[in-house]
Amino acid sequence: MARTADTGAKHACVAGLLLAAGGGRRLGGRPKALLAHRGGLLVEHAIRQLSEGGCGPVHVVLGAGAAEVRARLGPPAAGRVLVDNPHWERGMGSSLRAGLASLAAVPGVSAAVVALVDQPRVGAAAVARVLAAHRAGASLAAASYGGERGHPVLLGREHWAGVAAASEGDLGARAYLRRHAAAVRLVECSDVAAPDDVDTPDDLALLERRTAGTTGCWGMPRE
16 A cells, blocks of 8 residues: 655644545546546545535555556645555455554554545535534434444544454444444535435436536535
């Protein structure tokens, strides 16, 4: 696993962890991080939403098209760390493990807010709400949509080893969160975000229609 850290990054209490390694198999093999929308790339917007939601630094796990993503993101930026996952084809679990391993080397980070690059309508307002749950004492928290758990998910540092051990295939942290369901603080976010995945060309077209002409976060109202 290769990791490049930007010099001068300031380590805040809660880091962002963006999983952006997906190959976009149902999108004709276009890496999801490189999908264009509203004048930018999904990976750029996702990094910004984590930062605007209060996370820092933001660690971004790359896989499919990693070299091109790096080139498109441009020069290093303070507070951003790019992490290569050479095993990205094994599923989301491998990217989560790579990201947590990268964060484990950063002192002073008490938790990570995990977000997915293919959920562009989950924006800064949802990130801020989940982060606020940690500030209020929760070591496990997640956005919920009509009572259903979704992303972003907050993982306190004390849970990282357990999450990494339980992360297999595309399940990510799901199995670990199920086992610790009583400790997970759900934060309703359906009024400010929508957990719509971009998995197919139809999903991307629907996203364009839903956000056409909007000025808020990906077509969602701002708080």
